[in-house]
Amino acid sequence: MAVTIKSKEEIQLMRDAGKILAEVHNQLEEFIAPGISTLDIDKKGEEIIRSYGCIPSFKGYEGFPASICVSVNDEVVHGKATIINKMWGLHGDKLAQVKALYVYMMLHPGKKLNFMGNELAEYKEWDESKSLGWDILKYPDHDAFHRFTQKLNEIYLKYPALYQMDYDLKGFEWLVVDDHDQCVFAIERKDNAIIAVMNFVGNSHDGYKVPVNIEGSYKEILNTDQDVYSGKGMINPRALRSKKLKLKEKTRLLNKDHYIEVKLAPFSACIFEVKPKKETATKTRKKVVKKTK
Secondary structure: OOOOOOOHHHHHHHHHHHHHHHHHHHHHHHHOOOOOOHHHHHHHHHHHHHHOOOOOOOOOHHHOOOOOOOOOOOOOOOOOOOHHHHOOOOHHHHHHHHHHHHHHHHHOOOOOOOOOOHHHOOOOOOOOOOOOOHHHHHOHHHHHHHHHHHHHHHHHHHOHHHOOOOOOHHHEEEEEEEEOOOOEEEEEEOOOOEEEEEEOOOOOEEEEEEEEOOOEEEEEEEEOOOHHHOOOOOOOOOOEEOEEOOHHHOOOOOOOOEEEEEEEOOOEEEEEEEEEOOOOOOOOOOOOOOOOO
16 A cells, blocks of 8 residues: 655644644543543543544544544453464464564564564563563573564664665565465565565475565575574575576566575575675786797
8 A cells, every 4th residue: 555645734733633632631531530431431522622623533434433432441452462372383383483473574664563572472461560571581492582583673773774765665665475375475675675585384495586676695684593593594594696587487476687596494584685796897807928038
């Protein structure tokens, strides 16, 4: 879906609306008391909104009957399970899938939000009455996962291509998006290109062909299957050099002039730093003339 660029006037209206919304929250906080009904809260909320000359945007939206959304729960996030608990398989499969998911999240355009405890791969859901489960770092798998998230954050900060053009269509391209048979995806973030390849199923690939835009060298800077991150070590230890694709070899999936062949472990993801091939000037060799007497 295309991103709509807001005008300065529209952005100012959004700022003004945010200030009004904050004031609605403040007044409702003073209004709410034990025993009050959600209907009373809704009526008061609409009254405050209209007092500023505004119209409740929720009301009537796809049949929604109220002006504000009120829940009687203390929190609406409980019971949804942690990220790792949502994954299929045994412990090792779950860890691998979460790591691949996090690479996808970091490489995809948009600002990032990760809930506390997810960086530890906690099975226990967050509890506001307790601290995070730092004690699970004594287990090698969770300690390795924690170091993986640290490394992923370092990469995000190091490479501006991962955040500078989040809202520009020119800053992102799917290299592989419709390989529904293998469930492999590949992303390029533009401007000092960074490539990510994700394998979201349990099959491995010894030389998966990824179409690329840039002729050059592709150095792996992160692989979720590295042994240091509790993986099995199916990585790309040497820089991959792009190969020229012949016209007759082009397919629906392999549709660019160059490609790289990537090793992919089951439920894994890898990130590559791209170095374009330099144009080398033709060297002229000097002939050494031997003088003869």
